[in-house]
Structures are given as structure tokens and as C-alpha cells.
Amino acid sequence: MPKKKKKSKRTPRAKSAATPKRSARKENVSKPLPESRFLNRELSWLAFNERVLAQAADESLPILERAKFLAITSSNLDEFMMVRVGGLKILQKRSPSVRDPAGMLADEQMQAVSEKGHEIVTRQYKIWRDEVRPQLEAAGIEQVALTEASEPEQWAAESRFRRDVFPVLSPQAVSADSFPLLQGLGVYLCVRLVRDSDSRLRAASGDAEAEEQEGDFEFALIPMGRALPRVLPLSGDKRHGYTLLESLVTHFIGEFFPGREVVECIPFRLTRNADIELREDEASDLLGGMEEVLESRRYSRPVRLEYGADASALTVEFLRDALQLTPHDLYPIDGPVDLSFLFTLHGEEGFGNHRDDVWPAKPNPRIDPEEPMFATIAAGDLLLVHPYESFDSVVRLIEEASVDPDVLAIKQVLYRTSKNSPVVAALERAAERGKYVTAIVELKARFDEARNIEWAREMERAGVQVIYGIHSLKTHAKVCIIVRREPQGIVRYMHFGTGNYNEVTAGLYSDVSLLTCDEVLGRDATTFFNAVTGASQPRAMEELAAAPTTLRRRVLDLIDEETQRSLQEGRGQITAKLNALVDTEVIDALYRASRAGVRIRLNVRGQCCLRPGVKGLSETIKVVSIVDRFLEHARIFCFSQGGDDQVLISSADWMPRNLDRRVELLVPVNDRECSEHLKSVLETYFDDNTNSWEMLPDGSYRQRTPGDDPPIRAQRVLYERVVEAWKQAESSRRATFRPLRAGD
Template sequence: MAKTPPRYINRELSWLEFNQRVLDEAADGSIPLLERLKFLAISASNLDEFFRVRVGGLQMVVAQGGVKPDSSGMTPDEQLAAIHDRVQRMTAEQHRIYNELDQQLSTQGLRRLRVEGLSKAQRSVLERVFEEEVFPVLSPIAVTSGADFPLVSSGLLCVCVRLKKRQEDETARFALIPCGPGVSRFLSLPSEAAQAFILLEDALGVLVGKFFQGEEIAECVPLRLTRNADMSLREDAAPDLLEEMENLLDERRLGDCVRLELSDQASPELEGFLRASLGLSDIDIIRQPGPLELSAFFRLTDRPAADALKYEAWPPQPSPAIPAGASMFDVLSAGDVLLCHPYESFDPVVRLLQEAAADPDVLAIKQTLYRTARDSQIVEALMLAAEKGKHVTVIVELKARFDEARNIEWARQLEQVGAQVIYGVKGLKTHAKCCLIVRREPHGIVRYMHFGTGNYNEQTSRIYSDISLFSSDRDLGADSAAFFNAITGYSQPQRYRKIEAAPIGLRDKLLEMIRAETEFKQQGRPARIDAKVNALVDPVLIDALYEASQAGVEVRLNVRGICCLRPGVKRLSENIEVVSIIDRFLEHARILHFHHGGDHRVFISSADWMPRNLDKRIELLVPVIDPACRDKVINILESYFSDNVKSRKLLSDGTHRRLVPGKRTPFRSQQKLYDEAKRANQSAEQQSRTTFEPHRRGA
């Protein structure tokens, strides 16, 4: 008898399938070459983080003797074995694609040179560059065993050098050369027909002898360690959260090795030495048939290049709902505004805070910060507001993984200018995206809000697809005030009027809405659920969706990344369709639409449908009430479900199948959303000129 597939898809393997979809874009010949190189670099960067966090966590579970299967029925050991096999195949494909891109880019003016192909002039320049820029900076470290193996940082490219034995019975001698940030990975060389470069490790391969005068080099092999970053912050034992977080960053940099990437040119002797020194097993070693750290090639995509090598520019469009010269407070007093980034500009978010900082009638600003830009105008506006004497409260999440150092820096600067900085709630991450501005007006105190699905980050707002909702609604204002009070003080979370927040009521609200659709269908009434999230892992929500499907509810899900729900299974999920879109912008918005018997309920959220978001984070679920804004969200969702160019359908076996237009008109959702934003802006500009011209002539 055929084995019944598990009720849930394994989380880790689902994530690897997401990364495969990113890699598929790098393989797509219809995409410009430098954009394909970006997708390749992103897939490599994603894999680095996956090992640092997910594999590191699994290895800790195994080391502690954990054998409990996950919801898909796989033990930690089985998951690690499956991950290793899948990553080996993915790595081989990454390098196959890299070789293809390398050849094509060399014909388009961006050429990677190999040592054996250098001209005499190029070799001379390389030796000079090595003497002046590499040799003075890098330092070899003699290594005899694991006891003196240097604590190189996670992700740092190194070369391991094996010296030839001077006599037969001599112990093998090794040295490690860490290639720190002070030396460029890409060494430019003169070339008549192209921008030409040679990789640092290739240069070291032939010139490393300069570090070892009088010795013969047996081999010089690139390697790279990935260290465990899945470490817990002991908030209960930390008298100073800021200091404890700084200590954690140091620990993460030098955590246990969870992966050794090694050139496939390494000899068995060198690999055996590294294996013994680092205490690794076969499953921890990934042999690479080409350059290591493919994520570094992202830097090449910013070089000057022909337009044909990059996407056509899609500059964010001004929204007609927010006139350029109008006060943001006047705009929001007239009604809610909903923006879809990056098609519509993120500038109004920055503008709202800048106006609030300068406005003498603004009394207070309350803001959450999770991931911010390096030169954040938003933080600058908050600092200006504090300097002007306004009451500024900022909830800075120090535990935003891999952005902790930047958040620590911002937190200190905000405190120095007098802002009240709160480091979130003990044991929880504050992931909600909310800004509350309190303003004194002639008729009384008015609250203005911004809610988002993405971070307050001007840089990522240009490459992430997110939703912004602006409002001065009284109930949302009261809810926002209660929300901030619950985080910053001892106030117990109150029952909100319109919003819901994790970890108290968000999952319950989602279950309530899903079950309502189930009941509508059982009563013979129309029922449908449309949802767009980045990940679907939570088994409670998955089971509720299964029940809805069994009742006949049509469920359409757009899940960018991990999806543990298994769609299309008879008598379980045959009414559930799951698609995923990978395109030039990272899909990041969480938006939900419940038919609700014709009384459509629409929400935006900061939360993905994962246990960590619903149980261990402070998140928000915000209703979109204004009819025009609600219809706009529904239209956005419909665009995603209509995509037949960049969409992949999740099959019941956990793999994805790319949709193709066939005889239908090609429909690319991101192109459509940008075209709509552009048309709306052009129409507003035309209308403005039309209304202005008669007045000018009459004057």
C-alpha cells in the first residue's frame, strides 16, 4: 500500500524549495544578466543565513540528544541528512548557473580573468597590486591542530595553505590566511575590451609563496566557515539588555562551526586536517566546484553597465492621494490613505514624521523600529522631534536578527537627545510596524497613525513590496495608544476596538475569521479566503484552513516562502490553492481578505502565520475600513492571484510548478501594479495641468 503523505510539509525543506525558486530566477534567460547575477547572489546569501540559524539550531538539538519528530514526522537527524542532500544539489546548480553567467558577462564587458590566461602586462599589474594592497594587509597563521585553529569570523573567506614536507617523516604543516574586509575580493586588471578582474583567492593561489619565503607550496585552497547564530538572549539574567545583546553579537561571530565550504580542489590530506581541527563530519562539509561566497558577487551588479544588462528602471510613483505641497495632517484629516510600495513612493511615511517633528502643535510621537536604514531619515526626524521638546517614545527591537548592532547604535543616539527608548517586552520581539502622532488641534487632541507591513526603512522600501495605511480614525487612534501603553508600561493589554495584537488575540481573530467562512459555506452562502503572507507554518491555522476546505470554502493563498500546508489533497485540502511569486521586488506584504457573507473584511498585518509570530512576537492585525482603501487591497490581491508569468503553484508533494500563460494573455502582477501606480500619477498630473491652464489664461 502507498504510504500516506504527512499532513504537513517539513519546514526546512520547504524553505530550501523557496530558495530554489530564487535560484530559478538566476537561471531564467529572459531576465537581464546582472539581475540574474543578483538572484544568484541572493540565493547564496539566503543559504548562509539558513545554515547560521536553522541548521545551527537543529545541530544544537541533535547535540542535546533530541530525537522528537517535527510535525512532518522527521527527526532532527533525518532533517539534517535531507538538508545536506538538497543543499549539495542546490550548490551544484548554483555553480552551473554561475559558469553560464560568467561566460555571458565576459562577452558583455564584465570579465573574470584566470591566472593562466593573464597577459604579461596583466601579470605584472597583478604582482604590483598584490605587493601594494594584499601582502601588507593579510597575515598567515600557522595551524597545527584544532587547539590553535584561529577563531575566524563566520562567513569570512580564507585560504588554507599546505606546505611541502622538507623530509619524508615530517608532520604536515598548514597555515590559514583570513581574507579580511581590508582587501577587495575583486582585483581590477587592465583589459582592452572589458572591465576585468581576478578573484583574490585566485591571485593568492599563485602569489601566496610571498608569505612563505624559502618554502614550497603544496596547495592553496579557499575555504569558508559558517558559524551557529541561533543563540538565545538570557533576558532574565541580563541586568543591562544593551550590554547582554553586545555580548551575544560577539558569541555569534565565533559560534560553533555548522558548515565548512571547501573548494573541490582540496586534497584529502587538507580536508582531513580541517575536519579533525574543526570537529566536523561528512554532513558538515560542502565541496564547491567554483568560487566560494557567491553572495559577494552582488557587488559586481552595481558597476556601470549597459542598460540591457539591468531591469528597466521603475522609480516609485507619487500617490495622487497625497499632493506634493499639502500638509500630511490635512490629507489624513480628510480620510484614510493606503499606499502600495515600492510602486508608490515611501516618501509620505518619512514626510509625516518630518512634519510632525517640526510642527509646534505635535505633542508626542510613538514609534516602533525593527530594521532601519543606515542613514535613516526616520530616526533623524525622531531625534529632531526630541530635541524640539516633543515627547518621543521609540520601541527599538534589539533582537532583530543581524540588525542588532545598527539598532544598538540608533538606540544610544536617540537616548542622547532625550527620546524615551524602550527595548521591547521581556521574552518577546516587537515586530509590529506602527507610528502614532498626537497633535493638538482647535477642536481637541487628534491622533494620526501609520501602520505598515514592512519596516521603517527607506532603503528596503524601494525593493520590498509592502503596504502602508495612514489614518486618523478615532478607534484606531485609541487602539494605538493602548497598544503603546501595553508595551511601555505595566498596563495589561486591553480589548482593542478594531485591531488585534499578538501574542494575545491575533491568532484567535484569524481563527474566528476562518471559521466564520466555514460556517457561511455550511449554511449554503458564498465563502472565500484570500491571504498573502511570507510564511505559513502554524499548525493550528493550517488545520483551520483544512477544515474550511473540507466544508467547500475556496481558499487562495499566496505564500512567498515556507509553506507547511499541503494543498490539493483529496478530502483534506482539495479546495486550497497555494502560489508563490518571485520577481524583481521581494514580496513582503501580509494582506488578508475574507468574503464574510458579502460584508468583505480586509486586513493588513506585520505577522506571518508562524508560531513565532503569533506566540513570541508583538505583532499587529489592522482592519482596512475605508471602502476605497479596502477595494484597493482586494485589487492588489487579485493581481497576485492572476499572475501567470512569475507565479509558481505549490503541489501536494511540496514542489512548485511554474505557471505559464499558454493561450492566455501574459499577466505579471508586479508589472501591473507598477503600471497602475504610474497611470494614476500621470492622470493626476494631467488633471492638475488641465485645471491650471484655463485659470492661467483667464488671468
């Protein structure tokens, strides 16, 4: 196979004499940066969740899509509370005098986060009560109030309760001194019962000393568990009536306590600290150690209590004391205590007109279903933009490799996978056929640890060589190397990506895949992989940069090159798309570049601790955030380099954890057609004026509107381009005569 042409490197220009304007820029760059230049990371994340919540409030969206965004904001807050608030609570105890880059102490951050968190929750449930629930009812999807249900619904509810629920659930008597360990994020009922007849008399006497006292009552808990579905259909005179499990149990609560007087029955949910990491220096067995982490996370310290807003002060105080919570941790909920059940409603059949139109992914026009993937990649690099272009092509490449007799080895990093992963199945099949298969399975992928442990064991049984990541680092790179024997010798086919090898999330997340057999990238990928699996210092690589060794330095060098070019030639440009911008060293480099006159455009989906548009600091920096039907997840970078653009993709965001504590890759896209395609994708995002939010210097966001311009929705534009290219390719194939050969 002939060597592929590499993009030529631009010859450096001779430095010109500095003009007064350039001298002023140099002087500005050297000035000290102000202390107030960073925004708080936690508040920036909450601002992102507010942008997601704005989708739930968007009246132009179908009602089930609005419900879905409510569910997303709920699950987002769950993770934020578990990880970020959990981490802040640890910081409060261990380092109360340490300030974050924004100058805030842990106590100050907790106060600010609590205020903003409660504000978001209040808005969530107002949208649910005033907008989403009524419109769902108008669409025929109604949450039935059992006290007002029709006779058929009452019959269905009682039948369901006695047949499926009552035999499963069990109450547990509790006290503040003997309170059980409750599972995080599980829904419970707290039941308050009158202790005895004397207590009832005292409570009814009406004098000042007869006020309700905790000692007059007993408490019991009923866990809803996970064996029963939370959303229960109720047949009746409504198109699609349903009730929630906790509402059904509350309606029949007396059945659990015959002969007792139930005063109160309150749903609640506890969130526990998930910011628990494995002490690898103390774990002799990584697999066993991770299982211990999972167990510890289930019963770690509580960080949040959500409970029905109509709960009495007595019940709230009982739960608060038993769980040792602060007032910041209490969240009264005027509605269902967990809105993630709306995911179930979104998936109900028969309501397609209340959901977004389906955008089925299309294959890349260059991929011929009748040609092997190896032949397609050998003809030139392929760039896939997901989910518009199908991730099936990546899966197909690995599946073809698993049965191809000329494939000798497959090497792959797995960070997150799907429940029934075809990629894992292909790796197992390849190993069973005698191929040399190595998989780096990251056991420390937060909230996917259990699944990854299961996959690791299964692959080992199939004969796959499984490496459990790297000591003290998370392996987050997305790379697959396929080593194939061909007439001209050994050829390495590679997939580099910005997203996980998960065909389910690949249909929901916006990501990028690069398929290539470039010789230089092949050598670099092998060097990288061997360093990871061999626990050795990686040798210098020609084009790839890897964290935690060279990626940070490469990013800073690329920014600095634009800074110097702008100082010398009066021009420089950086365009980047990423999920988070938190790293202070990178932010300071961007500030210096802005002071030098570099035009910087950043598309940051979530956390951004940089202040754009500040006079004398970041006047040339623009930050936007896209929130739409697909989760923006791709990391794409373009550095102008005086007109000889360097385009790269990466698994890493610009965060300390990615640059210093994870194994990541930064991959140059050298093929001219692929790099131009990526530049076009970047430009489309900055053209968006319907689902784009512009960041202001104080960290707040303002949604862009079309005004007098035509509305542009980036995700729709990208999908329509893919569909058009696919139609043209299909039309061309139909117009081409293809003779049958022997064996066809």
C-alpha cells in the same frame, strides 16, 4: 474634524435548514485530520530558494539580474545554515527523539536538508560556470585568470598586490591542536607547506609507505578580512576585468612564505550557528546582553565548511578534524566559495543594458507635494503599495511631524532601519525640539542587533525615550503614532505597515502602508503602545489585534466564521498573501474550512507546510508563490463574510514565532476605497502566469505559464497601474489654476 464613517457591519442572516449536501460537509469537517497533513518546514524553505534559483536560470532576464539572483540564493543559504541548520543541530543534541509536525526526527531532517542543500549548491555553480559567467564575459565583465592574464593585467595585479594587499594580510601557522577561532562567513586561505627536506624525499620515493601523511606538512591560514574589497578591478585590454581577492593572494602566495615550498592553497569559508538567543532572565543589562550575543555568534559552533573542490583529501581532513565537522557539513565548491560578490558586479556602473529597466517609485496620486501630509490624511485614509508607490511619503510624514509646532508627541516601533536612517534623524530632531518622542527599538532583531544598539544609544543622547523591546518577546509590529493639537482637539495620525521603517529595503520589498487618523484605530494604537512601553497587560482593543495576546484568536475566529458560513449558506472565501504558513493550528483551521467548502486562495512567498489540493482534506485550497524582481513581503488578508469583505494587513506571518513569541499587529482596512484597492492587488497576484509557481500536494512547485492566454506579470501590472494613476493626477494638477496667496 468630522468623524470618519466606519464600514457597516453586515446583519447576520437567519440560518437555513441543512440540505443533505451541507450535512455531508458538516460530517466531513468533523472527521479526524490525517497525520500526514504537514510538510517539513526546512525542506519547504529550501524549495523557496530553488524558486529563487530558477530566476538565475531564466534566460529571458538580463545577465546582471541573473547574477543578482545567484547572489541572493547564496545569501539565503547562508542565513538558512546559520539559523535553521544551527537550530537543527541544537535539536539533535537536546531532543533527538522529538518529531516535527511532518513526523521527522532531527537526524532525519538533517539528512534530508543536507541532500537538498548539496543539490542546490551543485545547481548554483553549474548555472554560474555554464551560463552566468560566460554571459558576463560576453558583456565585457570578465573574471581574469591571472595565470593567463595579459601583460597590462599582470602588471596591475602585481601592483595592487604589493601596494594594497601584501602589507595588510598576515599568515598564521596552525595545527589541529592549536586551531584559531575563525570568524563566520569570512573567506580564508588554507595553505599546505612541506615541513622539511626529508619529507619531500619520502613523498617522492614512490613506495607504499611514502604516501602523503599529515605529519609531512605544515598548515597556515590567511584570513582575507573585511578591510579589503573582494572584487578588485584590473585595468587591461578588457572592458571590465576583475579578480577576486583570494585569487590574487593565491597567485602570489609564495610571497608570504619565502624559502618554503607551497603544495596547496585552498579558499574556504566557515558558517557558524547563529541560533543563539539572549537569556533575558539572566541578563541584568539588555544592551550589554545583546552585545554578548553578537560576540557569541561570531565564535559559535561551526555548521558548514565550504572549500575549493580541488582541495586534497589531506587538507579537507585537516580542516574537518580541526573544526569538528560531520560529512553532512562539508560543501566542496567548484567556483568562488561565496557568490555574494555578484551583488558588487550587479551594481557596477556602465552596464545598464544588462540590468532590468528602472521602475522609479511614484507618489500616491492623492498626495499633493504642496499640501502638508496631515491635511492629506485628514481628508481620508491613504493606502500605499510599495515599492511602486514611494516610501518617501511615510518618511515625509515623520519629518513634517518633527518640525510641526502643533505636534506634541511621536511614538514609533523600530525593528530594522537603514544605515543612515532619515526616520531616526527625524525622531532625534523632534526630541531636540522638545517634542515627546518614544521609540521602541528591538535589540533582538536578528542580524540587525549591532545597528539597532547604535541607533538606540544615539537617540537616547538626543533625548528620545528609548524602550528596548519586551522581555522574552520580539517587538515586530510596524506602527507610528503622531499626536497633534488641532482646533477641534487632539488628533492621532498613524502609519501601520507590513514592512520596516527602512527606506532602502522599501525600494526592494513589496509592502503595504496604511496612513489614517481614524479615531477608533487611534485609541487602539495608543492602548497597544502604552501596554508595550509600560510592560502591562493590554486592555481590550476595539479593532486592532495584537500578538501574542489576541492575534492568533482573531485569525482563527475569522477562519472559523467562513467555515460556519459555508456550512450554513454554502459559501465562504478566504484570500491571503503572506510570507510563511507554518503554524499547525492555523493550517488545521484552514483544512476544516476547506472540508466545509470554503474557497481558499493563498499566496505564500516562502515556507508553506500546508498540503493543497488533497482529496478529502484541502480540495478547495490553492497555493501560489510569486518570485520576481521585488521580494514579496506584504501580509494582506480578505475574509468574504458573506459579501461584506473584511480586509486586513499585518506585520505577522502565520507562524508560531509571530503569533506566540512576537509583538505583532493585525489591522483592519475599513476605508472602502482602500480595501477595494487591496482586493485588486490580491487578485492581480493570482492572475500572474509568468512569475507564479503553483504548489502541488507533495510540496513541490510547478511554474505557471501563459499557454494561449496573454502573459500577466503581477509586479509589472501593479507598477503600470501606479504610473498611469500618477500621470493622470499630474495632468489634472497642471490643468488646475492655483492662485498664489500671501506668503507663497
